Amino acid sequence: MKLHPLWADYPTLQKELIETRTLMESSVRLKNKEVEQAILTMIESGGKLLRPAYQLLFSRFGVENDRKKAIAIAASIELLHTATLIHDDIVDEADTRRGVASIRSKFGNSTAVYAGDYLFVSCFKLMSDYASSLKSLQLHSKSMEKILNGELGQMDHRYQYTITIEDYLDTISGKTAELFALSCGIGALESGTSERFAKKASDIGMAIGMAFQIIDDVLDYSQTDQSLGKPVLNDVKQGVYSLPLIISLSEQSPELLALIKKQTSMTIEDQQRIWEIVHETKGVEKAYQYAIDYTQKALKLISSLPDSPQKKELVQLTKTILDRIN
CATH class of the missing domain: 1.10.600.10 (Farnesyl Diphosphate Synthase)
Structure with a gap:
């Protein structure tokens, strides 16, 4: 799995971001394979993962050091971000995202709406499973x-x-x-x-x-x-x-x-x-x-x-x- 070249200078963070991306992908399991593929396509298209990176860095400041929990919360944040991007593209009628065809242009608006909705659910599912409060x-x-x-x-x-x-x-x-x-x-x-x-x-x-x-x-x-x-x-x-x-x-x-x-x-x-x-x-x-x-x-x-x-x-x-x- 390739990440943005930015992370080559942060080996520990790079490893955890790979785990974050893997967890995001494994959390997407749908009977409707078209929606599932639409979501995986978006995840794999390669954002910088800046938001989960900041979450992971700040998770090292506390007295707890549960990396599994930190990675799960990082994944939930990026799932939320991805959901908002999918819905943005629907509203903006955007044909591309990150240099590739957007989900709405490739699969249609209906599939894109369901894909974004599913990611909101996945986001809160991870948060409810791992958040301590x-x-x-x-x-x-x-x-x-x-x-x-x-x-x-x-x-x-x-x-x-x-x-x-x-x-x-x-x-x-x-x-x-x-x-x-x-x-x-x-x-x-x-x-x-x-x-x-x-x-x-x-x-x-x-x-x-x-x-x-x-x-x-x-x-x-x-x-x-x-x-x-x-x-x-x-x-x-x-x-x-x-x-x-x-x-x-x-x-x-x-x-x-x-x-x-x-x-x-x-x-x-x-x-x-x-x-x-x-x-x-x-x-x-x-x-x-x-x-x-x-x-x-x-x-x-x-x-x-x-x-x-x-x-x-x-x-x-x-x-x-x-x-x-x-």
């Missing part, structure tokens, strides 16, 4: 609610030209960052740390998640000319506006606003001009500064943790979030 299950359910609210926030702001930076940050705090916060917080809590420590871990995860999403948005606008029009500019066409564009919209450019208002009638040439205006108005640079600020916040909080091998790995891994753009 009701507190962890409550955290899991509250996080799911926040993730959904983030998704609904994005839907509410579609084609909203007056969307603010605060609106965007509120949306991604649920849509993306909440699952990072859950990963870190529950990893600490289930390893026997204090609730105060677990809260700090959650805060670290939130800052990491915010930086991660903003960097993704910046990378979308850092594509070469050959990449223009997909996928970020298709998002613009569908009314989904990320931070670089929102910042540029705040500059009150009549040309940019006129292009955005074309909505689904937007041409490739229109999309390319939007890309150019976002760069001309420093939207990418200013968005990147937000990512730097959140990354520095995360690193400052990590620096206050007790010295340990996992602390060093947390620093190294978190810095890679910012390094992706360099």
Whole structure:
């Protein structure tokens, strides 16, 4: 089983992530083989597994060291993440995911809905089997609610030209960052740390998640000319506006606003001009500064943790979030 090359520098973590992926796959057992294959295809398509990695790292800070439990909770978190991705693709009518055909495009929307629903069930089944307290299950359910609210926030702001930076940050705090916060917080809590420590871990995860999403948005606008029009500019066409564009919209450019208002009638040439205006108005640079600020916040909080091998790995891994753009 191959993981992302990122994990070659973390041999212990790499081994546990392989076990996490194996457990995810073994938890998928359905009579309907089409849905089962759809789910396995998604799992095997190869995400970075960042969320379970953070969970595993924080699970080493406590007095308990039950690696079987830590791996099971890591698997449940990634199953939850995978479920949200499948449902995202249905809503966005996305044809690809991670460079391969999405489940909805390959198997149809009905199969994709059932696949996502099954993963939600699998997620909670693993949590109920391994979580040591009701507190962890409550955290899991509250996080799911926040993730959904983030998704609904994005839907509410579609084609909203007056969307603010605060609106965007509120949306991604649920849509993306909440699952990072859950990963870190529950990893600490289930390893026997204090609730105060677990809260700090959650805060670290939130800052990491915010930086991660903003960097993704910046990378979308850092594509070469050959990449223009997909996928970020298709998002613009569908009314989904990320931070670089929102910042540029705040500059009150009549040309940019006129292009955005074309909505689904937007041409490739229109999309390319939007890309150019976002760069001309420093939207990418200013968005990147937000990512730097959140990354520095995360690193400052990590620096206050007790010295340990996992602390060093947390620093190294978190810095890679910012390094992706360099």
